[in-house]
Amino acid sequence: MMNRVVLVGRLTKDPDLRYTPSGVAVATFTLAVNRAFSNQQGEREADFINCVVWRKPAENVANFLKKGSLAGVDGRIQTRNYEGQDGKRVYVTEIVAESVQFLEPKGASGGGGGGRGNDFYGAPPMEPQGNPFGGGNQNQRQNSNQGFTKVNDDPFAGSGQIDISDDDLPF
Amino acid sequence: MMNRVVLVGRLTKDPDLRYTPSGVAVATFTLAVNRAFSNQQGEREADFINCVVWRKPAENVANFLKKGSLAGVDGRIQTRNYEGQDGKRVYVTEIVAESVQFLEPKGASGGGGGGRGNDFYGAPPMEPQGNPFGGGNQNQRQNSNQGFTKVNDDPFAGSGQIDISDDDLPF
Amino acid sequence: MMNRVVLVGRLTKDPDLRYTPSGVAVATFTLAVNRAFSNQQGEREADFINCVVWRKPAENVANFLKKGSLAGVDGRIQTRNYEGQDGKRVYVTEIVAESVQFLEPKGASGGGGGGRGNDFYGAPPMEPQGNPFGGGNQNQRQNSNQGFTKVNDDPFAGSGQIDISDDDLPF
Amino acid sequence: MMNRVVLVGRLTKDPDLRYTPSGVAVATFTLAVNRAFSNQQGEREADFINCVVWRKPAENVANFLKKGSLAGVDGRIQTRNYEGQDGKRVYVTEIVAESVQFLEPKGASGGGGGGRGNDFYGAPPMEPQGNPFGGGNQNQRQNSNQGFTKVNDDPFAGSGQIDISDDDLPF
DNA sequence: TTTT
DNA sequence: TTTT
Numbered sequence: 001m002m003n004r005v006v007l008v009g010r011l012t013k014d015p016d017l018r019y020t021p022s023g024v025a026v027a028t029f030t031l032a033v034n035r036a037f038s039n040q041q042g043e044r045e046a047d048f049i050n051c052v053v054w055r056k057p058a059e060n061v062a063n064f065l066k067k068g069s070l071a072g073v074d075g076r077i078q079t080r081n082y083e084g085q086d087g088k089r090v091y092v093t094e095i096v097a098e099s100v101q102f103l104e105p106k107g108a109s110g111g112g113g114g115g116r117g118n119d120f121y122g123a124p125p126m127e128p129q130g131n132p133f134g135g136g137n138q139n140q141r142q143n144s145n146q147g148f149t150k151v152n153d154d155p156f157a158g159s160g161q162i163d164i165s166d167d168d169l170p171f
Numbered sequence: 172m173m174n175r176v177v178l179v180g181r182l183t184k185d186p187d188l189r190y191t192p193s194g195v196a197v198a199t200f201t202l203a204v205n206r207a208f209s210n211q212q213g214e215r216e217a218d219f220i221n222c223v224v225w226r227k228p229a230e231n232v233a234n235f236l237k238k239g240s241l242a243g244v245d246g247r248i249q250t251r252n253y254e255g256q257d258g259k260r261v262y263v264t265e266i267v268a269e270s271v272q273f274l275e276p277k278g279a280s281g282g283g284g285g286g287r288g289n290d291f292y293g294a295p296p297m298e299p300q301g302n303p304f305g306g307g308n309q310n311q312r313q314n315s316n317q318g319f320t321k322v323n324d325d326p327f328a329g330s331g332q333i334d335i336s337d338d339d340l341p342f
Numbered sequence: 343m344m345n346r347v348v349l350v351g352r353l354t355k356d357p358d359l360r361y362t363p364s365g366v367a368v369a370t371f372t373l374a375v376n377r378a379f380s381n382q383q384g385e386r387e388a389d390f391i392n393c394v395v396w397r398k399p400a401e402n403v404a405n406f407l408k409k410g411s412l413a414g415v416d417g418r419i420q421t422r423n424y425e426g427q428d429g430k431r432v433y434v435t436e437i438v439a440e441s442v443q444f445l446e447p448k449g450a451s452g453g454g455g456g457g458r459g460n461d462f463y464g465a466p467p468m469e470p471q472g473n474p475f476g477g478g479n480q481n482q483r484q485n486s487n488q489g490f491t492k493v494n495d496d497p498f499a500g501s502g503q504i505d506i507s508d509d510d511l512p513f
Numbered sequence: 514m515m516n517r518v519v520l521v522g523r524l525t526k527d528p529d530l531r532y533t534p535s536g537v538a539v540a541t542f543t544l545a546v547n548r549a550f551s552n553q554q555g556e557r558e559a560d561f562i563n564c565v566v567w568r569k570p571a572e573n574v575a576n577f578l579k580k581g582s583l584a585g586v587d588g589r590i591q592t593r594n595y596e597g598q599d600g601k602r603v604y605v606t607e608i609v610a611e612s613v614q615f616l617e618p619k620g621a622s623g624g625g626g627g628g629r630g631n632d633f634y635g636a637p638p639m640e641p642q643g644n645p646f647g648g649g650n651q652n653q654r655q656n657s658n659q660g661f662t663k664v665n666d667d668p669f670a671g672s673g674q675i676d677i678s679d680d681d682l683p684f
Numbered sequence: 685t686t687t688t
Numbered sequence: 689t690t691t692t
Contacts (some may be wrong), residue, residue: 001179001613002178002243002521002585003177004176004178005248006174007175008515009173009174010692030689030690032692033248036172036441036461047247048689048691050264054296066274069689072414075174079219079220081685095248101350101514103445119378173441173443173461180687181686182687204687205688207612217687218688219685238687239688252689260689272521274583290343290344343547344520344521344585345521345546346518346520349517349590350514350515350516351516389516389590389591389592391516419518419520419546419590420560435563436609437590
C-alpha cells in the first residue's frame with residue numbers, strides 16, 4: 001500500500017492553529033492549486049485542497065504562512081467520516097502533511113524565518129486522529145474532550161479552554 | 172503549482188465504466204489503501220480514495236480490474252462541487268488517474284492481460300470535467316442527469332444515448 | 343511499474359538548451375535541493391539532481407529560468423549508459439521532467455513571463471532518447487549526427503551547426 | 514525544497530544487507546522499472562534504479578524480497594560523490610527509501626511474511642551517510658574500505674568487525 | 685459505501 | 689469557503 005501526495009499552491013486563508021486537549025498542535029489550511037490546463041471557457045481553474053499538519057510544523061505553518069503564501073506539502077491522503085448535524089454521514093478527504101515547505105522569497109511574509117532552511121517536518125505516522133476542520137461529530141465515538149482553541153485569536157490558548165462544550169468537539 | 176498523487180491499494184468494488192454522450196469512456200473506482208501504522212486500538216485502518224480515469228485506460232480498468240484487485244494510480248487531486256438534493260453545496264475531492272497500473276500477478280484476475288506491460292495511461296490534461304461518481308447536480312448547471320450508461324450492465328451502451336440532451340450533462 | 347519524482351530546488355547554473363538534428367528542443371539543468379535535515383557537522387547538505395526536459399517546455403525553461411531560480415519538477419527517473427572516453431561504461435541517472443514549474447515571484451527573473459500560469463508541460467512519454475548532458479558516446483549506436491547547438495551562446499543555432507564534429511556528440 | 518520519489522518495480526538481484534561498524538543495518542538493491550512506452554524499435558525498456566534503505570526496513574527487505582520480487586519504494590533522491598580507483602571523482606545518484614512495500618501476493622516469496630501489513634518503514638531523516646553500494650573511496654576521505662560484511666554470506670557478520678578502523682568507513 |  |  002502506498003499513499004503519497006505532493007502539492008504546491010497558495011493558502012486561501014490564514015492557517016487555523018488549534019490544540020488538542022492533551023496539548024498537541026494541529027493546523028489546518030486550504031491550498032489553491034491552479035490547474036495546468038484551461039477549461040472549455042479558456043479559464044484556468046484551481047483545486048482547493050484541505051490540509052492538516054500536526055505538532056511543531058503546525059506551529060511553523062501558523063507562524064510563517066498566511067493567506068496567499070506559496071507553500072509545498074508532502075504528505076498522504078486521509079479519508080474519514082463523521083455524523084453530520086442532520087444525522088447523515090459526512091465523508092471527508094484531506095491531506096495529512098508530513099512536511100510543509102515555505103516557498104515565498106525571504107522577507108516576503110513579514111514574520112521572520114531566518115536561516116536558509118525553511119521546511120517544516122513533522123506529521124508523525126501516528127498523529128492523533130480527529131477532525132481538525134470541525135464540522136461534525138467525529139465517527140462513532142462518544143467523547144468528552146475539550147478540544148481546540150484557536151491560537152491566532154487567543155494568545156493564551158494553552159490555558160483556558162473551559163468554556164467549550166464537549167459536544168462541540170470532534171474528538 | 173504542483174499536484175501529484177501516487178497510490179497503491181485494492182479496489183473496494185468492481186470499477187464502474189460509463190460513457191459521456193460524446194462517447195468518452197470514464198471509469199470510477201475506490202481504492203482502499205491500508206495505513207502504514209496502527210491506531211490506538213492497534214488496528215490498521217485504511218483510507219478509501221475515490222478515483223476517476225478517462226478514455227482508453229478507463230476501459231482497461233473495467234476490463235482488467237475488479238473488486239480486490241491490487242492497483243497503482245498516478246494522478247492528481249481534483250476538487251469540485253455541486254448542488255445536492257437538499258439544495259446544499261456538496262464538496263468532492265477525488266483523484267484523476269493519469270495512469271493506472273495493474274499489480275496483480277499474471278493470471279490472477281481472470282480477464283487476460285497478456286504481455287509484460289500492464290499499465291494504462293491516459294487521463295489527458297484536458298479531460299472532460301464532470302461528476303462521474305454521480306450524486307448530485309453538477310456545479311451551477313441545472314440538469315436532469317440521465318447521463319452515463321454503465322457498460323458492464325448494458326453491452327449496448329455505446330449505441331442508445333439518443334435521448335440525452337447535451338444540456339443535461341455535466342460536460 | 344510506477345516511476346514518479348517531484349522536486350523543488352534551485353538551478354545551479356543557467357539551463358542549457360540544445361536542439362536535436364531533427365529540431366527537437368531539449369534543455370538540461372541541475373537542481374540543488376537542500377536536505378531537510380543536517381549532517382553530523384550540523385550542516386544542511388544538498389542533492390544535485392540532473393534534469394532533462396524536451397520540446398516546448400525546454401524552451402520555456404531556457405527563457406524563464408536561470409542560475410538560482412526556484413523551480414519545481416514533476417517527472418520520472420531515467421537511467422542510461424554509454425561508453426566513456428576510456429572505453430568504460432558510464433551509468434547515468436537523471437530526471438526526465440514532464441512539467442517544470444517556475445516558482446520565483448513575478449518579475450524576479452528578469453526575462454518576463456507574463457500571464458498568470460507559469461508551468462511548462464511537455465516531456466512526452468516517448469521523448470527522444472539520448473544523452474543531452476553529453477559526456478560520452480551514446481549507447482551502442484554508431485552515428486553521424488550533428489547534434490546540439492547551445493541556443494544561449496548562439497541565437498542562430500537553428501541554422502548553422504556545421505562546425506560540430508560527429509564525434510563530439512551524444513547522438 | 515522538496516524531494517520525493519515513488520517507484521514500483523522488480524528487484525534485479527537479491528538485496529544486499531550489510532551493517533555499519535556501529536551496527537546499523539543497510540540494504541541495497543536495484544529496481545527494474547519498466548517504462549510505460551516503447552522505444553523506436555517497439556521495445557519497452559526499463560530503468561534500473563539503485564535504492565538504499567536503513568535500519569529495520571533494511572532487514573525486512575533482506576528477509577522478504579529477493580530477485581524478481583515486485584516492490585514499491587517511497588523515498589528521496591540522494592546524490593553523492595567519491596574518488597574512484599583512478600583518482601577521478603565518481604558521481605552517484607540513488608534513492609534513499611523511507612518505506613519499502615512488498616507487493617508480491619502472500620506466499621509468493623517463500624520467506625514468510627505473516628500478518629496483513631507488509632510495508633517496511635524506516636529511513637530516518639538523518640540516516641548515516643555513506644556509500645552502501647561500494648565502488649569507491651567515499652568523499653574526500655582516504656580509506657581502505659573493508660567496510661561492510663554481507664550478512665547473507667556470513668551469518669556471523671554481527672560479530673567480527675574488530676579489525677575495521679573507524680576512519681576506514683564512510684560513516 | 686468499503687479492500688487483502 | 690477560496691489563492692496569485
